Amino acid sequence: MCRKECVTPRSEPGNEGAAKGRQPRRGGGLETGSRTSTGRARKGQRLGAVACRGALEDAVRCRGQRRRAKEDIVVPFPPCCIACRSRGGRSQSNGGKDEDEEAVLRCGAVLEGGCQELHEATIMRSFEAAPEQGGAGRGGRGFAMGWIRSSVAEAPSSHLRGPPTDVAHLALLTYFGLGVAYLLPWNAFLTAVDYFEYLYPNSHIDRVFTVAYLLPGLTAMILILAYGQQMSSRGRINVGLVMLLFSILVVPIVDALFIGGDGGGDNSFAHAVTVVAVAFAGVGDALVQTTVIGIAGELPDRFMQAIVSGTAACGVLVSLFRMATKAALPQNVQGLRTSANFYFLVGSAFLVVIILAYNQVHKLDVMIHYQDMKDSAFSGNVEAEVLAARRDLENDSSTLLCKATNAGNEHYSSIASSRGPSVPSSKSLLQAFVPLKWVSLSFVLIYVITLSIFPGFLAEDVHSAFFKDWYPILLIATFNVFDLVGKSGTLIYTPTTQSVTVSGSLCRLLFFPLFAACLHGPKIFRTEGPVFLLTALLGATNGYFTSTGFIIAPKIVASSEVERAGTIMVISLAVGLTLGSLVSWVWVI
Numbered sequence: 001m002c003r004k005e006c007v008t009p010r011s012e013p014g015n016e017g018a019a020k021g022r023q024p025r026r027g028g029g030l031e032t033g034s035r036t037s038t039g040r041a042r043k044g045q046r047l048g049a050v051a052c053r054g055a056l057e058d059a060v061r062c063r064g065q066r067r068r069a070k071e072d073i074v075v076p077f078p079p080c081c082i083a084c085r086s087r088g089g090r091s092q093s094n095g096g097k098d099e100d101e102e103a104v105l106r107c108g109a110v111l112e113g114g115c116q117e118l119h120e121a122t123i124m125r126s127f128e129a130a131p132e133q134g135g136a137g138r139g140g141r142g143f144a145m146g147w148i149r150s151s152v153a154e155a156p157s158s159h160l161r162g163p164p165t166d167v168a169h170l171a172l173l174t175y176f177g178l179g180v181a182y183l184l185p186w187n188a189f190l191t192a193v194d195y196f197e198y199l200y201p202n203s204h205i206d207r208v209f210t211v212a213y214l215l216p217g218l219t220a221m222i223l224i225l226a227y228g229q230q231m232s233s234r235g236r237i238n239v240g241l242v243m244l245l246f247s248i249l250v251v252p253i254v255d256a257l258f259i260g261g262d263g264g265g266d267n268s269f270a271h272a273v274t275v276v277a278v279a280f281a282g283v284g285d286a287l288v289q290t291t292v293i294g295i296a297g298e299l300p301d302r303f304m305q306a307i308v309s310g311t312a313a314c315g316v317l318v319s320l321f322r323m324a325t326k327a328a329l330p331q332n333v334q335g336l337r338t339s340a341n342f343y344f345l346v347g348s349a350f351l352v353v354i355i356l357a358y359n360q361v362h363k364l365d366v367m368i369h370y371q372d373m374k375d376s377a378f379s380g381n382v383e384a385e386v387l388a389a390r391r392d393l394e395n396d397s398s399t400l401l402c403k404a405t406n407a408g409n410e411h412y413s414s415i416a417s418s419r420g421p422s423v424p425s426s427k428s429l430l431q432a433f434v435p436l437k438w439v440s441l442s443f444v445l446i447y448v449i450t451l452s453i454f455p456g457f458l459a460e461d462v463h464s465a466f467f468k469d470w471y472p473i474l475l476i477a478t479f480n481v482f483d484l485v486g487k488s489g490t491l492i493y494t495p496t497t498q499s500v501t502v503s504g505s506l507c508r509l510l511f512f513p514l515f516a517a518c519l520h521g522p523k524i525f526r527t528e529g530p531v532f533l534l535t536a537l538l539g540a541t542n543g544y545f546t547s548t549g550f551i552i553a554p555k556i557v558a559s560s561e562v563e564r565a566g567t568i569m570v571i572s573l574a575v576g577l578t579l580g581s582l583v584s585w586v587w588v589i
Helices: 167-181 184-191 193-199 205-230 233-258 268-296 301-328 333-361 365-377 382-394 406-416 426-453 456-461 470-491 499-520 528-556 559-587
Strands: 003-005 022-024 030-032 045-051 072-075 082-087 102-104 109-111 115-118 122-126
Touching: 167 233, 167 268, 167 301, 167 333, 167 365, 184 193, 184 205, 184 233, 184 268, 184 301, 184 333, 184 470, 193 205, 193 268, 193 333, 193 456, 193 470, 205 268, 205 456, 205 559, 233 268, 233 333, 268 301, 268 559, 301 333, 301 470, 426 456, 426 499, 426 528, 426 559, 456 470, 456 559, 470 528, 499 528, 528 559
Parallel strands: none
Antiparallel strands: 003 045, 022 030, 045 122, 072 082, 082 102, 102 122, 109 115
């Protein structure tokens, strides 16, 4: 719900008369019950505060409740809602010659899944009309119902009409493509397991790929959190996308230059180059993922949803395409190499399209609109102008001060001074970790279990005389499909406490003995059916508990800690992935 809080002004010497007769009215405003008979409009000035909690998309919403008042003017700008409310609180004396009008100049509340804190106080001013402010004379409407124009409150009229149409949903499609793009190489390398197993037999290639991808990725993520602001957001994304493109282009190039004959010779150099390319993909993933998530957080929720949908769909799309390319060509060595090279070349072409689209999307009217609103709301002069307004108000005897919380002011300052996601300090991360310790540790456990089995165990340790080299491809596709199903499961039931995620992650420990039984247990377990069933359950539980963790985490921390909570969850996920890739070698030992 929206909260409006205003504090009754303190009585000051000489101000008793000004405060006399004022009664609080609904909505937190004030009414003047009497005036002096001198005919002069009072110069009382008030500083109020409006705190808004809720979700915003092109307008102010508070937990699904959208205010539609005739006198409200709402300027859409995520993540900052600028709700400018003009209340025509008139009262007359001396034959109706005096009018008092109040205007709320500015209410900024930063949104990341909901308005978090109050960032700047709303300025309510009661003033006398001047001809030069609209030419309407005292009390006239020519000065826009009492608006005091400044760069803090002023916005172009186009912003009042709402954002332009996203033609053909090009902006959303681009962000969906970015979600697919930064996980494309990871899924491509894993899903082409039949090709790499043939070229590099007995090298435990999927396990090597997992370690080579995740260790550099985790290192890069930590460095980005510490020093990422030294490069622009667009620069980080472009560098990351180029690294992703390079990583999958290496495969067909290496195949053409260094794999001779039927590919069965000494391919150690080609193997080393391919592993380095996988490491490049891990760093590129970290660059793009950490940055694009921050950028999407400054846009309406649908952009974040597009990215999440892209990441969820990536594994399924890549698996289906790999199966299609493999089935379309002869089931021999040449057919295997040709299908794999075509598969990686198509992936490269997709990344080229995404690079071009990303570098053009900011030119769309809808993106220009949001950038303009961001610039107008977070200009470098914001704090100076608000402080100046406060000084003006404090010089008047009838000043009313409702100060914003320290956390809100700090958060606002960090956003106003940058163009990308802020980098939380280690101290602030530690403070946010305390209420999140169980859900973050459960994230680590979830991905230790998942990565210790997927993809290494499924690609190397189980075999099928019936499916042959299709078996690992089908198992990986099964995992990806049910991972997507699990992530969609929160649409049916979303838990409200972290106990569900924590207990669910502990129950997943049962996968270790169950998959071990598929290798060394009773004969019924050593068939294809139980392996497919367990793989589906592994994917579904991985997707579901990952989604619940990301949903619950922001709810168990203070609103000012939501951004840090997201950082902690991402780090926990990365740590779990890295540890799981190392634990997967236990099956080999």
